Amino acid sequence: MSRRVAGFGTMVVMLALAGLTGCTPAVQAPSSSTTSTAVTVTAKNVSWTPLTKAVNKSTAASMYKLESDVELKNGSMHTSYTVYGTVNLPDRASISVHENNFNISFYQQGKVAYADETSSWTQTDPIQDLRSFNSYAQLVQTAAGKHLTLEKLNRTFVVDEYCDVYRFTMPNQSVQLPGFLQQVAGNNRSTLGSNEPIQYTFYVGQTTGFVREVQTDSINPVDQLGPVVTDTSTTFFDIDEPKVAAVKIPQTLVKQLEGSAQQ
Amino acid sequence: MKNNLLRHVLLVVGYIVWAVLINALGVWIIGPLVKDLAIYGVLVVVVLAILWLTSIYPKYRRRFVTFTLFSLLLGQGLSSLAFSSFAKTLVVTVVVSLVLFVAALWFGKIRFFPLLFGTLAVIVANAWLPFSDWPFLTQFRIVQHSRLHIDPHNLAAAPFDVVHTKQGDALLTVSEYIPSEDLLQQLVQNATDSPDALQNVLQTAQGEYRFVEIKQVGGHIEQVTATAQDLAQAHPLNLIKTFFPFQLAHWYVADGEMNEYLSPYLTTNQAVQTALNPASYATTMQALSNQGVQEELENWQSALAQLGVQAKPSGWQIAGGKLTGTYHGQALSASVSATSVVGMGHFTTPSANQLLLVGNNNLQVFDLDAQKVVATYQGTPTTPVPNDVVVGPLAHGEADAIFVNASPAYILTLTPAGQWHKVYTATSPSFRFETVLDMGQGATQIVTDDPSKVRNAATRYFSAYRFVPGATEKPGQLERDWRVFRTNVVNVTPVSFSDGTEDLAVAIYGSGEYLILHKWNVPLLPISAGLFGIVIIAGWVNRIRLYKGAKQA
Known part of the structure; x- marks a missing residue:
């Protein structure tokens, strides 16, 4: 009898201790299904033609989805900016932006644009230029024109196809800034901070020939704050696939507008 | 009976x-x-x-x-x-x-x-x-255990900034409060300087922050409203980093007290424009950060002016390539190619007085006597040098080492001639150095947050190690001194509330909880x-x- 009690007691105690001391599952690294990273350099100095061709082909794409992740680190500070969106050129888009701890949803069709920050949609100005690939094309053109060294890295799988991977380094002010910053910066480039190198890695689909992913790695000094380690990655998918990449109006917007006359 | x-x-x-x-x-x-x-x-x-x-x-x-x-x-x-x-x-x-x-x-x-x-x-x-x-x-002996009211959506943990006062150090931080009806009316009336001023005031009205300081008052440590004199010495950027640059802090003075509210930096339209320009993300973020810092610092200075004091941050600063501070009672100003000062110490020899600066992907040791940079450690694009560093000696009385929280973290030492040695590299990518406790003799206690060596989990515990040097030119080892099984210990800040005492302030991630700890050797375990x-x-x-x-x- 006492032996049975001891056995029972042991089990109860063990279970209780396991529960009390937090037998929790181990933290899993977030699975990144869409982004991949090439690491091995396979050729030191390759021709710019395939990359130029790929960015040019991508600028002609009229519908696609994109997913971006920007990570900033300064000291123990760690903030992020993420984007998920569908773009149908020339003037339709549905974009959601997650800035640190708040969310923005944006919807545009032609001259109509709505944004949602606090779970209600409000009218806003449409964005004139929804194209994302053009500034990549400009960047690659400039780099190729300067005959910068282009490295080729190991073949890497991105989303749904194998990609050729190309890498080069350019000063960070070689790119065109979004409109609102161009106005501020204007003649005063110093407000942007110093012109540091950025390492760009382009992933070009072997089957589709489109640019599928672009990563950048850089360290950008900020006056009085110090260097901000900035890593970005942007993935493009469902390129020119009307079935899945067509912009749809958010249901919450439809609901809100349907009821608006009665209010 | x-x-x-x-x-x-x-x-x-x-x-x-x-x-x-x-x-x-x-x-x-x-x-x-x-x-x-x-x-x-x-x-x-x-x-x-x-x-x-x-x-x-x-x-x-x-x-x-x-x-x-x-x-x-x-x-x-x-x-x-x-x-x-x-x-x-x-x-x-x-x-x-x-x-x-x-x-x-x-x-x-x-x-x-x-x-x-x-x-x-x-x-x-x-x-x-x-x-x-x-x-x-x-x-540790628990000197104080308390909490600040913090919304984890804004601030992941209590931020700390140490300022030096005549009585000893004061630990500045922020705590949420809800403004009174009258005060809110007053703020609403004054919210006129930009189209979204009214929205900015009201959207955070239920959660504004007020500056508090933890310091010694009449023999014991208390949490009190920050005085204007102590705020003047503060480094505001230390208190707002966790949401930078996407939210900007705004400061205003009401009833003679400085308050803070946060607002999104980018308008919706600007955030979406940024989103659709992936080629320029890095450049955009840098530009936003630079402009945000300028805006915030101007705002901070004008709020201080309303309090009747002038910003006079304690310690050394770099602004616009100019290093300024006080050395041996004399104002010192020198041109440097660095963006921030991350530490003070004796890096080449125990008697040298030097500053550790962070520049463009490098660490620089600036000698205060020679008034020039005496050593530079350069990072690479793939292994950048972060400015998340801790300074302290490996053993009592020795020159200071630099503990760099990269992934993986490592320890750098400098020879008197200015040569760098990487004397230790962490085995786990999530290993973090927090601070160094000088025990008065022998090896120091290197306080860290690090994961289990057996389990495949990133959970980090608050621990301390002593450094054991390797053979000549060989890296050394870290041997564990103690381990406190508490996770989420962040912002570990050495603070000396009165002369001769050395405490550690720690915040608990995801809450406003903080503790002031004092090392003791009571064998409770x-x-x-x-x-x-x-x-x-x-x-x-x-x-x-x-x-x-x-x-x-």
Whole structure:
């Protein structure tokens, strides 16, 4: 009898201790299904033609989805900016932006644009230029024109196809800034901070020939704050696939507008 | 009769001690075994449980085991209430205690009074310091344990900025408050300077921040409203980093006190424009950061002006390529190609007075006597040098080493001639250096947050190591000094509230909780382990005696 009690007691105690001391599952690294990273350099100095061709082909794409992740680190500070969106050129888009701890949803069709920050949609100005690939094309053109060294890295799988991977380094002010910053910066480039190198890695689909992913790695000094380690990655998918990449109006917007006359 | 009373008193004392001891053992030994040693730890716990269970005389087993589980459940339940509102604490404490109490009475057949005192002991011990924070006690005396009101959406943990006052250091931080109706009216009236000013004021009206400081007041440490003089010395960027650059802090003065609210930096349209320009993300972020810092600092200075003081941040600063500060009572100003000062120390020799600067992917040692950079450590694009660094000696009286929190973290030392040596590289990518405690002699204690070596989990515990140098030109090793099984310990900040005292302020991630710790060497852990051992041995001795007695009869 006492032996049975001891056995029972042991089990109860063990279970209780396991529960009390937090037998929790181990933290899993977030699975990144869409982004991949090439690491091995396979050729030191390759021709710019395939990359130029790929960015040019991508600028002609009229519908696609994109997913971006920007990570900033300064000291123990760690903030992020993420984007998920569908773009149908020339003037339709549905974009959601997650800035640190708040969310923005944006919807545009032609001259109509709505944004949602606090779970209600409000009218806003449409964005004139929804194209994302053009500034990549400009960047690659400039780099190729300067005959910068282009490295080729190991073949890497991105989303749904194998990609050729190309890498080069350019000063960070070689790119065109979004409109609102161009106005501020204007003649005063110093407000942007110093012109540091950025390492760009382009992933070009072997089957589709489109640019599928672009990563950048850089360290950008900020006056009085110090260097901000900035890593970005942007993935493009469902390129020119009307079935899945067509912009749809958010249901919450439809609901809100349907009821608006009665209010 | 008298003997009987004594027995009763001893029994009650036994229940009280056991109720607290088993909770302490839970967080000091049982939990750590499982958390750090995974399955091996679980096996050890099973062995301990069997040893303990078999040591109990069968007749008392049910009662003893029930009381133990009762104490643990009560301790855990109450500990999770830390810093809840008074009403919630009261209600939950009463309900949880009652339910468990009745269950223990009924199932364990424990006598009323011993159980009552056991329950009270757990409640009192937990009210003094929640059991979840008891791990600190094995290494630290708790100087203060309190919380700031912080919305984890804005600030992940209490931010700290140390300023030096005549009485000693003050620890500046922020705490949420809700403005009064009158004050809000006043703010609304004045929100006129930009189209979204009104929205900015109102959208955060339910959660604005006010500056508080933790400092010594009349012999003990208190949390008080920050004075204008102390705010003038502050480094505002230290207090707002966690949401930079996507939210900007705005400061204003009302009723003679400085308050803060946060607002999104980008308008919706700008955020979407940014989103659609992936080619320029990095450049855009840099531009936003630079503009944001300028805006915030101007705003900070004008708020200070309203308080009637001028910004005079303590220590060294770099602005626009100019390093400024005071050395030997003399103002010093020098041109540097760096963006921030991350530390002060004696890097080349123990007598040198030097600053550690962070530049364009490099660390620079600036000698204050020579007034120039004497050594530079350059990072590469793939292994950038972050400015998350800790400065301190590897042994008492030696020159300072630089502990770089890259991934993986590493330790750099500098020879008198200015040559760099990487003397240690962490084996885990999530290993983090927090601070260095100089023990007055021998090796220093390098305080870290680092994960288990056995488990594949990123959970980090607050620990300390001593550095053991390797053979010439070979990297050294870190040997563990102690480990406190508390996770989420962040913003570890050495602070000296009065002359000659050295405390550590730590914040708990995801809450406004903070603790001021003072290192002590009371062997609480060995004592409680010893007590546990005595209980088991006494149990066995008792059982054998009773067994023999029964045989003789």
